[in-house]
Amino acid sequence: MSDVANPAPAATGEQHESSSGPRRLVLNMGPQHPSTHGVLRILIELEGETIVKANPDIGFLHTGIEKQAENEHWPQVTPLTDRTDYLSNLINNLGYALAVEKLLQVEVPPMAQWMRVMLCELQRISSHLVWLGTHAMDTGAMTVFFYCFRERENILRLFEMFSGQRMMTSYIRIGGLALEPPRGWEKAVGGFIRDFPSKVDEYEDLLSKNPIFLRRTQGVGFMSLEDLIDIGVTGPLLRAAGLKWDIRKSEPYSSYERFDFEIPTRTASDVYARYQVRIDEMRQSQRIVVQAMEGMPLGAWKTDAPRVVLPDREKMKTQIEALIYHFKLVTEGILVPRGEAYSCVESPRGELGFYVVSDGSANPYRVFMRTPSFANLQALGPMVEGTLIADSVASIGSLDFVLGDVDR
Amino acid sequence: MNFYIVSLIKAAVVAGALLTTLAYLQWIERKVLAHVQLRLGPYRVGPHGLLQPLADVIKLLTKEDLYPPYVSGFLYFFAPFLAIALSLSAIAVIPFGPEITVFGIRTHMQLTDLDVGLLYILAISSLGVYAVALAGWASNNKYSLLGGLRASAQMISYELPMALALAAPLLLLNTLSLRGMVDGQAGYYLGILPRWSIFQGPWPQIFGFVLFLIAGFAETNRLPFDLPEAESELVAGFHTEYSSMKFAAFFMAEYCNMITLTSVAALLFLGGWHPLFPAAYGSDYVAPLLFAGGAVMCFYHGLNPARRRDRYTLPVFGVVFLAVAAALLFPPLKPVLIPLFWFAAKVLGLLFVFIWVRGTLPRFRYDQLMRFAWGVLFPVAMLNLLVTGVLVALF
Numbered sequence: 001m002s003d004v005a006n007p008a009p010a011a012t013g014e015q016h017e018s019s020s021g022p023r024r025l026v027l028n029m030g031p032q033h034p035s036t037h038g039v040l041r042i043l044i045e046l047e048g049e050t051i052v053k054a055n056p057d058i059g060f061l062h063t064g065i066e067k068q069a070e071n072e073h074w075p076q077v078t079p080l081t082d083r084t085d086y087l088s089n090l091i092n093n094l095g096y097a098l099a100v101e102k103l104l105q106v107e108v109p110p111m112a113q114w115m116r117v118m119l120c121e122l123q124r125i126s127s128h129l130v131w132l133g134t135h136a137m138d139t140g141a142m143t144v145f146f147y148c149f150r151e152r153e154n155i156l157r158l159f160e161m162f163s164g165q166r167m168m169t170s171y172i173r174i175g176g177l178a179l180e181p182p183r184g185w186e187k188a189v190g191g192f193i194r195d196f197p198s199k200v201d202e203y204e205d206l207l208s209k210n211p212i213f214l215r216r217t218q219g220v221g222f223m224s225l226e227d228l229i230d231i232g233v234t235g236p237l238l239r240a241a242g243l244k245w246d247i248r249k250s251e252p253y254s255s256y257e258r259f260d261f262e263i264p265t266r267t268a269s270d271v272y273a274r275y276q277v278r279i280d281e282m283r284q285s286q287r288i289v290v291q292a293m294e295g296m297p298l299g300a301w302k303t304d305a306p307r308v309v310l311p312d313r314e315k316m317k318t319q320i321e322a323l324i325y326h327f328k329l330v331t332e333g334i335l336v337p338r339g340e341a342y343s344c345v346e347s348p349r350g351e352l353g354f355y356v357v358s359d360g361s362a363n364p365y366r367v368f369m370r371t372p373s374f375a376n377l378q379a380l381g382p383m384v385e386g387t388l389i390a391d392s393v394a395s396i397g398s399l400d401f402v403l404g405d406v407d408r
Numbered sequence: 409m410n411f412y413i414v415s416l417i418k419a420a421v422v423a424g425a426l427l428t429t430l431a432y433l434q435w436i437e438r439k440v441l442a443h444v445q446l447r448l449g450p451y452r453v454g455p456h457g458l459l460q461p462l463a464d465v466i467k468l469l470t471k472e473d474l475y476p477p478y479v480s481g482f483l484y485f486f487a488p489f490l491a492i493a494l495s496l497s498a499i500a501v502i503p504f505g506p507e508i509t510v511f512g513i514r515t516h517m518q519l520t521d522l523d524v525g526l527l528y529i530l531a532i533s534s535l536g537v538y539a540v541a542l543a544g545w546a547s548n549n550k551y552s553l554l555g556g557l558r559a560s561a562q563m564i565s566y567e568l569p570m571a572l573a574l575a576a577p578l579l580l581l582n583t584l585s586l587r588g589m590v591d592g593q594a595g596y597y598l599g600i601l602p603r604w605s606i607f608q609g610p611w612p613q614i615f616g617f618v619l620f621l622i623a624g625f626a627e628t629n630r631l632p633f634d635l636p637e638a639e640s641e642l643v644a645g646f647h648t649e650y651s652s653m654k655f656a657a658f659f660m661a662e663y664c665n666m667i668t669l670t671s672v673a674a675l676l677f678l679g680g681w682h683p684l685f686p687a688a689y690g691s692d693y694v695a696p697l698l699f700a701g702g703a704v705m706c707f708y709h710g711l712n713p714a715r716r717r718d719r720y721t722l723p724v725f726g727v728v729f730l731a732v733a734a735a736l737l738f739p740p741l742k743p744v745l746i747p748l749f750w751f752a753a754k755v756l757g758l759l760f761v762f763i764w765v766r767g768t769l770p771r772f773r774y775d776q777l778m779r780f781a782w783g784v785l786f787p788v789a790m791l792n793l794l795v796t797g798v799l800v801a802l803f
Contacts, residue, residue, distance in 0.1 A: 027550050027554075136770065139770040140771025141771075142767065146447065150446055207770075215776050216770060216771070216772075390773040
């Protein structure tokens with residue numbers, strides 16, 4: 001309780017003596033900070049409120065998932081992929097499943113493909129809802145967050161209906177789906193998705209024409225298309241800069257070529273353009289879900305490859321071959337032929353690639369994830385330098401990274 | 409001697425009422441905000457969360473009072489004290505109603521009627537910036553420092569348009585005493601339109617009112633101008649390092665400032681306790697009817713309860729509402745309660761706007777905030793003052 005030990009703040013090293021120019025303040029933003037969206041630490045050098053230099057420091061959420069994957073059987077990696085980008089689990093599942101299926105050279109039946117598309121688009125909507133809510137919260141608009149989470153809750157309920165889990169679904173497996181789609185899913189999904197555009201209108205009512213929001217976002221966080229491409233940024237950030245790049249169109253997977261949807265783009269490349277692109281993407285995803293639901297083919301929900309997918313429970317209990325396959329699959333795992341494969345999917349954040357290498361054994365030799373959050377986060381430094389603290393918060397929100405995806 | 413006793417009683421009543429209002433304002437804010445945001449708000453502590461403020465007070469009192477080793481001792485303690493002391497003392501000159509007679513003693517419903525009441529409030533509220541700036545500086549934390557700096561710049565900038573917005577109705581009403589101002593707004597045009605400042609000729613102060621409210625949002629550090637404590641940027645701004653009752657002091661000061669500000673707005677622009685339309689058209693019956701309507705609602709929902717607990721709680725509220733309605737009709741109480749009702753209704757209405765805005769708008773950026781103060785509010789307030797001055801001089 002002594003006052004003597006506490007000289008004036010200016011003298012206690014609060015201000016950092018920089019070698020060049022005036023005295024600067026180094027602000028250690030994060031890893032515990034309300035708007036770094038996880039455990040990101042950013043070292044910000046300030047001159048007044050202007051950011052001179054921003055240095056993101058990642059690694060606080062390193063889980064070693066890529067390394068851990070090497071010690072698991074091939075199917076056991078699927079739950080791990082859930083936990084990298086925890087806002088788009090199904091899309092991670094799909095990316096991994098596609099890569100392994102490429103190695104195994106198995107074809108997934110149409111029903112499973114369409115179901116994958118439908119669920120992935122629902123996942124995209126839910127991920128964008130989290131982004132929109134937190135982004136609006138960062139700019140000070142609280143209410144949007146709760147509106148978004150109302151709809152996200154409905155989507156999570158759907159996921160629970162399909163897989164039994166709300167977030168860590170692991171529903172898309174190598175060779176198809178984990179379970180048969182539940183009875184009554186058409187009604188549940190349809191009831192949600194048909195109302196969804198009106199909900200997007202509600203969010204837009206609160207933000208799109210709000211003068212304060214416009215002033216906070218327009219012209220903020222600008223980066224030229226060339227810089228974005230140099231850094232390797234993909235996804236909505238790139239599309240907001242004007243490049244029509246979407247894996248779903250450029251390298252269609254899982255029957256995306258059969259769906260009618262557009263790739264929203266903007267050219268402003270600022271926070272507001274990214275906002276508009278993501279809002280439009282939600283509407284497009286809604287279209288895809290409706291199409292997938294209405295045109296859902298009948299048939300099997302997993303591929304007919306007894307060495308890859310587990311047999312039905314019913315058959316396993318009654319037929320000796322099925323029992324043998326089941327036993328071998330569970331104890332030995334899938335033997336994936338020697339080789340390597342890369343497959344990429346469009347996650348809500350950009351290009352999510354899985355590069356898998358097999359040495360012919362039941363464990364992957366290497367699973368490398370090309371995660372969009374990691375690349376997108378690299379744009380943060382150049383994006384916020386020269387802007388204000390408040391702009392940096394808006395820019396961080398517009399990057400929409402997930403730290404689990406950055407560090408994996 | 410009589411004067412001292414009456415003053416003491418009045419001080420006790422005002423302080424008690426103010427502190428209760430403070431606590432329940434927070435409950436109202438949480439409830440209103442919750443319903444804006446599709447939530448229920450406090451619901452666990454007491455019926456409809458009505459005891460939540462009490463629980464919060466107990467929580468804040470019993471929390472550990474952190475004293476970080478790096479703070480600047482005396483100022484760190486002094487800042488929250490200054491904040492709460494200043495904001496509580498501002499309420500002393502606010503009149504809540506006209507002259508009344510209680511037990512044969514004629515008195516004003518006001519602690520003290522200063523001749524320069526408005527100047528006093530302006531002076532006290534300008535001093536409030538010291539509390540925030542000192543707290544930010546003494547905390548010796550970078551977020552606090554930035555918050556404190558932002559606060560001092562913001563509050564000083566917005567002081568100016570606020571004072572200019574207030575000056576215009578002063579020209580109309582020609583007094584600095586808050587009581588005198590309300591008296592200047594008595595009466596009705598054509599027997600129906602109240603002579604409140606926002607309607608009063610020759611130049612209705614509707615612009616002044618809006619300007620004052622906007623500047624008021626900034627003065628009380630509320631959204632969209634809550635930059636000093638913008639949690640997404642500065643964690644908690646100037647009170648990051650404060651805990652327990654020291655934090656509560658800042659919290660209470662903010663709400664107290666809100667009450668003072670809305671009271672001043674109601675007194676200066678909305679005619680204080682003068683009703684919206686004359687008593688000849690039955691304005692005295694608005695309040696009892698409102699409460700009776702509330703009672704009917706409570707009884708109806710109590711009989712058709714959505715939750716089991718509502719069957720017991722809602723009828724109790726209904727009875728309370730009915731009792732209030734009866735008291736409002738009771739002749740000896742009527743002259744006290746009816747003006748009080750109109751004044752409280754105006755203040756609560758304005759407070760609701762504060763909360764509503766908080767639930768709706770995003771936050772300004774620091775430079776935009778300053779540009780808005782100097783580039784928009786200041787010229788418009790100046791123009792408003794000029795026009796008012798010229799018109800008052802001519803007519």
